[in-house]
Amino acid sequence: MEKEEIFNKIADIISDQFDVERSTITETLNFKTDLDADSIDFVEFVLELEDTFNAEISDEDAEKLNTIDEAVNYILAQQSK
Incomplete structure (x- = not known):
């Protein structure tokens, strides 16, 4: 899977889970500060990542994992193992 495709899937998850306008999501978005995600929100997000990317x-x-870019790079690294 290409980096852009992974980014788009993660952005879709964030848009759905955190009710954020999809067009405002960038690689530098910080899960904890920009989304005001608490620990439960973040755990649910990580579980969704695991399901989506089978990781x-x-x-x-x-x-x-603090930013979308870090999550994308992590998923890329996991896929190459």
């Missing part, structure tokens, strides 16, 4: 994301790795 295992450890709690330790999830804590390091």
Whole structure:
């Protein structure tokens, strides 16, 4: 899967889950500060990422994901394993 396709899928998840206008979502969007996501919101988001991309994301790795770009790069790295 290409980086742009992964970004679009993650942006769609964010748009749906956090009720954010899709056109305002950029690579630098920060999950915790820009979305005002609490820990439950973030866990649900990570679970959705796992389902969407058929990936295992450890709690330790999830804590390091702050922006969409970091999430995209993480998914890319997981797919190449």
